[in-house]
Amino acid sequence: MSLPITPPYPPMEAALVGAMPQGAEWQYEPKWDGFRCLAFRDGEHVELQSKSGQPLARYFPELVDILRQLPASRFVLDAEIVVPVDGQLSFDDLLQRIHPAASRIRRLAYEHPANLIVFDLLVDEHGAALIDQPLRTRRRHLERFAARYFDALSQLWVSPMTTDARLAQRWFAAAGAGALDGIVAKRRDDVYRSGERRMQKIKRERTADCVIGGFRYAEKAPVVGSLLLGLYDDAGLLHHVGFTASFKAPQRAALVAKLEPLIQPPGFTGRAPGGPSRWSSKRSMEWQPLAPTLVVEVQYDHFTGGRFRHGTKLLRWRPDKAPRQCTLAQVERDSRALTLDRLRRSESA
Numbered sequence: 001m002s003l004p005i006t007p008p009y010p011p012m013e014a015a016l017v018g019a020m021p022q023g024a025e026w027q028y029e030p031k032w033d034g035f036r037c038l039a040f041r042d043g044e045h046v047e048l049q050s051k052s053g054q055p056l057a058r059y060f061p062e063l064v065d066i067l068r069q070l071p072a073s074r075f076v077l078d079a080e081i082v083v084p085v086d087g088q089l090s091f092d093d094l095l096q097r098i099h100p101a102a103s104r105i106r107r108l109a110y111e112h113p114a115n116l117i118v119f120d121l122l123v124d125e126h127g128a129a130l131i132d133q134p135l136r137t138r139r140r141h142l143e144r145f146a147a148r149y150f151d152a153l154s155q156l157w158v159s160p161m162t163t164d165a166r167l168a169q170r171w172f173a174a175a176g177a178g179a180l181d182g183i184v185a186k187r188r189d190d191v192y193r194s195g196e197r198r199m200q201k202i203k204r205e206r207t208a209d210c211v212i213g214g215f216r217y218a219e220k221a222p223v224v225g226s227l228l229l230g231l232y233d234d235a236g237l238l239h240h241v242g243f244t245a246s247f248k249a250p251q252r253a254a255l256v257a258k259l260e261p262l263i264q265p266p267g268f269t270g271r272a273p274g275g276p277s278r279w280s281s282k283r284s285m286e287w288q289p290l291a292p293t294l295v296v297e298v299q300y301d302h303f304t305g306g307r308f309r310h311g312t313k314l315l316r317w318r319p320d321k322a323p324r325q326c327t328l329a330q331v332e333r334d335s336r337a338l339t340l341d342r343l344r345r346s347e348s349a
Contacts, residue, residue: 121331237270242308
């Protein structure tokens with residue numbers, strides 16, 4: 001490539017903070033629920049790079065085709081790959097793209113095409129590097145670039161941005177319940193610092209009361225490795241929705257005595273935990289069903305596809321809570337959550 005920056009190129013990253021910074025020097029953007037991506041184009045050559053520097057182009061051929069068809073023939077974009085499904089972002093559909101079979105990838109790309117949400121322009125259409133320009137200047141270049149080259153109905157679009165902290169707070173209120181994963185705050189006078197955590201991200205943490213429907217032993221010791229969490233639906237079925245493993249070694253041993261007397265099938269009467277996979281051993285995936293009597297409160301950041309996205313944090317035991325009170329209604333998407341379409345149409349402030 002003859003571009004001034006070439007892959008692998010570490011993107012600027014964000015540090016997790018507890019509160020949104022305030023002040024005229026900050027701008028705010030949605031933190032999208034997808035894969036971070038740097039998109040490079042030099043003539044007919046297009047390359048997509050993950051945050052860790054790995055190539056992504058083979059998994060998103062539709063984005064490669066779109067980028068190659070733009071009238072601009074040289075540029076570098078900093079963006080997020082997302083897969084919209086029914087007005088929300090589906091991380092499950094996004095993960096399915098990372099597959100060795102090209103035929104499967106083509107089918108998935110046809111069924112649910114990926115979008116590229118662009119939030120920075122690192123090299124413009126003239127091949128000039130913008131990384132030493134302040135963010136406010138790069139943003140103006142990006143908006144002009146998009147107005148000139150992006151189709152209004154394209155799968156390429158510019159992420160909304162605001163300097164209004166009140167609007168950012170409204171976006172944040174919808175985080176974890178729709179298209180957003182949080183908020184990213186960026187200093188408007190900052191140049192692009194490759195590989196540095198100069199931005200700030202704020203993620204919304206939520207809590208839910210869950211039934212312990214089962215547990216797994218640890219891989220190499222006769223202690224508890226993780227607690228399997230369940231929530232009831234309206235029909236009274238207990239569905240497996242995730243796990244928690246955030247307890248210390250002494251607690252893991254003590255939990256054996258607490259849980260083993262409660263071992264009793266079926267544990268989960270709805271969706272149950274999966275079996276062994278190629279990424280885990282048989283022992284680490286086998287699980288013990290429990291009578292649905294114990295309740296815990298956990299903290300989580302995202303609930304999609306009928307489960308917690310990541311492992312949850314155990315906050316406390318809830319002996320005061322009846323298991324049947326632990327329902328999916330706690331984690332259902334807020335009916336007022338921002339849809340992807342509403343966010344896409346948000347105006348920069």
